[in-house]
Amino acid sequence: MKTYFLSIGLSLFTSALFAQDLPQSQVPSVVVNQFNNDFPKAKDVDWELKNNVYNVEFEQGWDKDFEAWYSADGKQIKLEEDLTKRELPKAVIATIEKEYPSFKLDDIEKITEAQKVTYKVEIENKSMEKTLFINENGIIKQ
Structure with a gap:
């Protein structure tokens, strides 16, 4: 049982190392500016940093979900939309x-x-x- 809890704690810790929630103030301005240009009506914006790529989840319109990935120089790498x-x-x-x-x-x-x-x-x-x-x-x- 002790090993079970230890493995759960370790997996939660290691997953936190690879993905990090970020306040928008910690996202490079070139990335934020490009995102705002690409999606001026975005709301409920959540940023995350994974493997030096900025991931942003957001909504547009009436609860239409999106997820986009940007490189550190502000280039959009990938976009997913429902x-x-x-x-x-x-x-x-x-x-x-x-x-x-x-x-x-x-x-x-x-x-x-x-x-x-x-x-x-x-x-x-x-x-x-x-x-x-x-x-x-x-x-x-x-």
Whole structure:
């Protein structure tokens, strides 16, 4: 039992070493300025530093969640945004309906990285859950 609590405490301590919550005042101004330029209507902004990359979670509009990553020089590295089914490209919907006809959509994210867009789609039916990564043309990535 002692070992159990020690391992839990150690894992919490080591996870704190790799990700650190930051007040915006400790984020480089070039990063904050670029973020504010990219997302002027952002609210509920939370910053974190992970492996020398600035991660920011925020909302825009009516509770639409986003997560963005910035390098120390203010370049956006990656962006994830929550989507609804209506916002998915028709090719993505067609692939899911064809390949997984008994599944329903559960959670959808649009991931933009290096100017490439991928849709992370969680689907489920009565007995199974799956996560799919699909490009804009409806091709499932393996």
